[in-house]
Amino acid sequence: MKLITLTAVAALTLSSFTFAGADCPKHPKAEWLKEADAKAKIEGMGYKIKKFKVSGECYEIYGHNKEGKKAEVYFDTKTLNVVKAEID
Template sequence: MKKIGFSLLLAIGLLHAQATLAAADCKSYPKEEWASEDTLKEALEAEGYTIKKFKVDGNCYEIYGRNKEGKKVEIYFDMKTLAIVKAIGLKD
């Protein structure tokens, strides 16, 4: 019984750690201050990015796609300034 309980707690802890690592810490703004999604998409495509998925994740814009070299990326952007808050895969 103790092994099952410990395993369950370990699994929950690992899932929580993964969720924490994946999330970005973006500042919250009123919706009327958000920059246009289309502006961000157009700017990224002009730089050679291919966007596979674009979504609002909490207080961030988040994209999944490929950079101009064809490498997978996951990037979180500030919704007002469109600055990169967190990027995964850009340095590969």
């Protein structure tokens, strides 16, 4: 019984990690916007960045959108198109 419970908990945990990220298109690193340029352009879109990081093939920010709402947003590293956004 314990093994079944542990297996179920592990499956639920792994499935939550699967949905946590975004599926950004893959580009060669040489084609990625430089992080400083990406940050400046993202801020130019109206986002206030608290945290900026590379997440797989995406640039990811935690901060606020132009309406002041909390935002977790994933951007394409080459075009800065929004791939996924979670706004609270």
